[in-house]
Amino acid sequence: MKIVRTVAALRAELREARAVRPAATVGLVPTMGALHEGHLSLVRAARRNDDVVVMSIFVNPTQFTEAADLAAYPRQEAGDTALAERAGVDLLFAPEAAEMYREGHATGVHVEGPLTATLEGAVRGSAHFDGMATIVTKLLLAALPDAAYFGEKDAQQLRVVRRMVADLGIPTRIVGCPTSRDDDGLARSSRNVRLSPEERSRALAIPRALEAIASAALLGETRTAELFARGEEILIASGVSAEYLAFVDPDSFAPRERLDGPVLCAVAARVGEVRLIDNVLLGAGATADSDAETIPRTPTKEP
């Protein structure tokens, strides 16, 4: 595995790889490091689909809307490097902030409307998705990958990325991958390491609430107010207070009152100092990838 620190070096490596194998496809796994099994499942998906697997590790300061959250975000590059290499990453792009935001940087990518105004956008502020959309655009344009892999745990982020990639016409296929969970059901997140044992035990109310909601939906409950009550009860019983427990259209993120089609149930809660998010897709035949973009491969390559 090669490690590169600049966009120019990343492009030079990819140019070389494509010169050797003109038909080689490139898959990008963008991460903020602190790798866990969830990230590695994205790498395995890329490994299955693409010839060259690139991982980026960049803790993007502009998408953090709380200085404390940015400061506390776990960083462990040596461990990450070993994990990435073992999982099959060919090329690791790990730039400094000064490389991604050169002096005078003034350009942002903004996705407007309910998709970015609600849930994470409402709680974390509009700067969160603006920062995320901008850095993902930059990473995609740096590598120009055939495909990029994102976890469905960050469902709203995935939807914003799909919207932005389609709107700007970035020639990359966006692939959503199922949320990776620990054996106890907790969605894997880099922030989980900051949970105390007691907090972690309480945090399990989050997947349990989502499971209860999914079960009730399977048994025929279609009123989201009823489903909300089931979930909230479980959270409250564990002393977990949700920032939101919401039922939204998985495409527009507009609120939904009935399961008359696929509905995304998304939750965010603080357990101690740690903010956790999770979600489950409800509705028969629902698939989070139903809106997967089918943009053809980059026009400069031949199949």
Place this chain on the structure above:
Amino acid sequence: MKIVRTVAALRAELREARAVRPAATVGLVPTMGALHEGHLSLVRAARRNDDVVVMSIFVNPTQFTEAADLAAYPRQEAGDTALAERAGVDLLFAPEAAEMYREGHATGVHVEGPLTATLEGAVRGSAHFDGMATIVTKLLLAALPDAAYFGEKDAQQLRVVRRMVADLGIPTRIVGCPTSRDDDGLARSSRNVRLSPEERSRALAIPRALEAIASAALLGETRTAELFARGEEILIASGVSAEYLAFVDPDSFAPRERLDGPVLCAVAARVGEVRLIDNVLLGAGATADSDAETIPRTPTKEP
């Protein structure tokens, strides 16, 4: 010359061209149609540098901040097609608005700071440069050209494009081309056809004012307030009232009081119903292209 109407068709044509000649470079000339000699000079520059010359014609509604200006903007596709073909365009991309802004489009590119807040940004409103930056990003990502050609008449637009391309890492070289002028000195613009003979005669005060300013600067005047007075006198004598006559840093567009380095003198004025802009670069050894981006060619291609 081929004419295509969709991004998919544009990409298919370019894919084919690159398959036949893998080392072929692509030059893009983005226009809003109503072609004149200024546009054709951009085509000739592209023809000299690149193997495949693409012109886009798209009257982008989102960058017009006045409905009347959008409605009055000249459209003449048949004539444009003939001119483009004669000038050496290989591929004309002429999409409808519905192709560039699909249903649900919600993404914008924004360049912040004085560069977009001043002059054209101040007069036309922030939507102007947002709309321009977004459509230029989309056009560049649609064609992924090696180079794109812009006129220096729209100096602030050119600077915003350079900023945005550098910040987002769009792998295209931005080439600024000298303002094209009629024999009487008036900068060529699609809007000039709307001037009555009397208005056109008065409009010549604009290049005359810039010439007087440039002459005074060459003769040693370094105070921009003095230069402003010279120019304003000429405009007023012709009954032309400037929206702005400004002296700014050609990089940051911050106001400048002295010619202690390159200074851009930019002017905007309405003559009758028609809004005209023009500019001249002052300062020894000044070159508008001093900050030309030297981003390497798209990583998927080999020299």
